[in-house]
Amino acid sequence: MAILLLKLTSNNHPTKGWLYGIMAWFGLYVVSIAIRLPTLEEHTFFAVVSHFLSASVYGLILTYTLNWFDKPNLKQR
DSSP states (O other): OHHHHHHSOGGGHHHHHHHHHHHHHHHHHHHHHHTTOGGGSSOOHHHHHHHHHHHHHHHHHHHHHHHHHHHHHHHHO
16 A cells, blocks of 8 residues: 555545545554454454445545645745
């Protein structure tokens, strides 16, 4: 996945943000399974889908927010 993020051009910010959100979600999901957290030991289908969608929205909002903050810097260049 990290190689895919490097291959995407700067025009693909939403795709990069979405992949970043999904990778962060999957990493946390794997850690919760690996250390066997008692409250997260049982993963229902609806919980997994909900977390996947939340991670997707997080990645997209993160991308648009960072682009919004970076717009003044792009005008100065």
